[in-house]
Amino acid sequence: MRGPQSFENPLCAQTDPEIFFPEGGHNLGKQIKAICGSCEHQVECAEWGLKHERHGVWGGLSEYERRTIRRRRNIIVETIPVEVFLAKTFPRLGDSNYQGNSTT
Numbered sequence: 001m002r003g004p005q006s007f008e009n010p011l012c013a014q015t016d017p018e019i020f021f022p023e024g025g026h027n028l029g030k031q032i033k034a035i036c037g038s039c040e041h042q043v044e045c046a047e048w049g050l051k052h053e054r055h056g057v058w059g060g061l062s063e064y065e066r067r068t069i070r071r072r073r074n075i076i077v078e079t080i081p082v083e084v085f086l087a088k089t090f091p092r093l094g095d096s097n098y099q100g101n102s103t104t
């Protein structure tokens, strides 16, 4: 299963990422549902979130909605070690030549 870091042009990348981590974890606004509902990766993203993510919105599903579905489908969350997640999400961090965003 592909993770969200490999999705091409996800719609959430075009908006404020903070709205995908709503306070309390379960009160999703119509804006998030509309964005995820229009995203070509919604199904794959939702499945990823069910299997790997405890926080945030994935595929238009809130934390509460994912917990409910997990119980019904007997899904156990497989968290990914943070160093693996960071290496996949920010591959340049492992590059010894990477200088960060320095402009000097």
Ligand code: SF4
Residues within 6 Å of the ligand: 004, 007, 010, 011, 012, 013, 020, 035, 036, 037, 039, 040, 041, 042, 043, 045, 046, 057, 058, 059, 060
């Ligand atoms: S379904 Fe939603 S959270 Fe997942 S990639 Fe698309 S816009 Fe982002």
